[in-house]
Amino acid sequence: xxxxxxxxxxxxxxxxxxxxxxxxxxxxxxHDAGAxxxxxxxxxxxxxxxxxxxxxxxxxxxxxxxxxxxxxxASGSGKSTLLTILAGLDVPTAGTATVAGxxxxxxxxxxxxxxxxxxxxxxxxxxxxxxxxxxxxxxxIALPMQLRGRRSGAGGAKQxxxxxAELMEALEIGGxxxxxxxxxxxxxxxxxAIAVAMANNPPVLLADEPTGELDSETAGIIFESFRTVNRExxxxxxxxxxxxxxxxxxxxxxxxxxGRTASEVLRRTVTDEHGEESxxxxxxxxxxxxxxxxxxxxxxxxxxMEHRVAVDLAADHIEVRxxxxxxx
Ligand SMILES: Nc1ncnc2c1ncn2[C@@H]1O[C@H](COP(=O)(O)OP(=O)(O)OP(=O)(O)O)[C@@H](O)[C@H]1O
Ligand SMILES: [Mg+2]
Numbered sequence: 001x002x003x004x005x006x007x008x009x010x011x012x013x014x015x016x017x018x019x020x021x022x023x024x025x026x027x028x029x030x031h032d033a034g035a036x037x038x039x040x041x042x043x044x045x046x047x048x049x050x051x052x053x054x055x056x057x058x059x060x061x062x063x064x065x066x067x068x069x070x071x072x073x074a075s076g077s078g079k080s081t082l083l084t085i086l087a088g089l090d091v092p093t094a095g096t097a098t099v100a101g102x103x104x105x106x107x108x109x110x111x112x113x114x115x116x117x118x119x120x121x122x123x124x125x126x127x128x129x130x131x132x133x134x135x136x137x138x139x140x141i142a143l144p145m146q147l148r149g150r151r152s153g154a155g156g157a158k159q160x161x162x163x164x165a166e167l168m169e170a171l172e173i174g175g176x177x178x179x180x181x182x183x184x185x186x187x188x189x190x191x192x193a194i195a196v197a198m199a200n201n202p203p204v205l206l207a208d209e210p211t212g213e214l215d216s217e218t219a220g221i222i223f224e225s226f227r228t229v230n231r232e233x234x235x236x237x238x239x240x241x242x243x244x245x246x247x248x249x250x251x252x253x254x255x256x257x258x259g260r261t262a263s264e265v266l267r268r269t270v271t272d273e274h275g276e277e278s279x280x281x282x283x284x285x286x287x288x289x290x291x292x293x294x295x296x297x298x299x300x301x302x303x304x305m306e307h308r309v310a311v312d313l314a315a316d317h318i319e320v321r322x323x324x325x326x327x328x
């Protein structure tokens with residue numbers, strides 16, 4: 001068997017070449033075409049009573065147009081902080097974030113308002129927070145279009161009514177048009193909330209724990225509504241969730257740890273030679289622009305790795321081993 005060094009010399013590209021390739025691949029520029037969301041070294045520091053909390057610590061994330069992505073992570077890992085920045089409700093301390101071509105750090109107050117009305121839809125966990133209590137479901141859905149108010153007059157009103165009906169049909173809430181939120185179940189309220197968020201046909205839909213207050217059966221129905229919005233209305237959808245069922249059903253699940261994207265799971269359906277379909281699942285860790293990776297805790301623990309590891313370059317992979325000189 002050849003040593004790692006021999007293999008490096010004989011067959012592999014140099015470490016420098018590999019590093020350059022990796023950096024090019026991790027550069028957001030390489031992904032920008034077709035990307036709905038690009039975050040680069042995003043930082044958000046909160047100062048509360050003299051204590052600084054680094055909620056986002058150089059987060060990098062690229063989400064392609066038309067994707068349906070679940071965002072998971074422990075409590076306090078920065079999921080809501082990220083989502084409120086992407087929704088235009090909060091501004092990052094440093095880094096860059098672009099959503100549907102809009103630079104979230106450069107927007108004026110007016111642009112930010114337009115961004116929140118037309119570019120992103122947002123759904124909160126608390127069902128009551130998403131709807132105005134004194135308006136019916138149909139009026140709630142029409143409101144964002146009225147606030148946008150580009151086309152007034154009979155033609156505009158007709159278009160709005162048609163759009164409300166179209167959304168209600170797509171989300172299967174057609175019979176609820178005249179009910180007020182307190183006459184709707186939690187699940188029905190969330191489906192109306194999705195229609196409200198999609199009223200102005202934004203390219204991106206964000207939801208923070210949208211099924212957090214619902215039982216699992218209702219959560220399944222809501223999740224199906226997100227799929228509909230993604231598939232039929234063409235929106236890029238990002239859902240923060242603790243629900244393993246939701247996370248298990250999307251093609252891509254991104255995990256956030258300590259304010260950074262740490263790993264992701266990609267799923268694809270494969271068909272074998274007998275025509276049998278199965279879901280192929282693979283976990284990836286993120287490689288940032290400086291070449292840093294965050295290894296899964298369970299891997300590190302199972303091999304007792306900490307502080308320092310030995311890294312060797314092989315022909316087509318990199319080997320990470322426990323530090324054999326520990327204690328020296
Ligand atoms: N307005 C704020 N002021 C001070 N600290 C904040 C503020 N908002 C969030 N934080 C802190 O930032 C960190 C990330 O919070 P965030 O709400 O993004 O977590 P999360 O991943 O959404 O958690 P959960 O799953 O519990 O909703 C936490 O340590 C939190 O205490
Ligand atoms: Mg949260």
